[in-house]
Amino acid sequence: MTESPRHRWTFSLRTLFAVVTLFALVCWLGWNLHRVHQRDGMVISLSARGAMFGRTVSNTPHNSPPLVWKLLGAEPVQLIEVPASGFSEDDLLRLATLFPEATIRSRTLIDSPRSLPMQRR
Numbered sequence: 797m798t799e800s801p802r803h804r805w806t807f808s809l810r811t812l813f814a815v816v817t818l819f820a821l822v823c824w825l826g827w828n829l830h831r832v833h834q835r836d837g838m839v840i841s842l843s844a845r846g847a848m849f850g851r852t853v854s855n856t857p858h859n860s861p862p863l864v865w866k867l868l869g870a871e872p873v874q875l876i877e878v879p880a881s882g883f884s885e886d887d888l889l890r891l892a893t894l895f896p897e898a899t900i901r902s903r904t905l906i907d908s909p910r911s912l913p914m915q916r917r
Contacts, residue, residue, distance in 0.1 A: 832868045850875030873898045
């Protein structure tokens with residue numbers, strides 16, 4: 797009689813569960829890191845287009861980014877003022893998803909940006 801061929805890799809269901817969980821955790825962390833990098837890129841891009849950012853002084857839960865984002869280096873933003881022209885609704889929706897803690901306002905030419913406690917970045 798011939799012996800049945802042995803499989804090269806054998807592992808338990810517990811090992812499979814641990815590997816899948818570890819992979820999912822790495823993917824989740826990578827996605828959050830990607831979102832933080834998107835935030836940083838958006839700050840640079842919007843600053844070049846004339847937007848102004850009001851940084852948060854206190855870190856109360858209602859005005860801070862998600863905890864994972866803070867651990868990955870995201871700085872809280874309380875207020876974003878964008879020029880009235882040059883920004884579509886899609887741009888404002890993207891801002892709202894990248895900066896869930898921020899209030900987003902559109903600034904007209906009549907508004908004086910110096911009257912608000914904001915800083916350019």
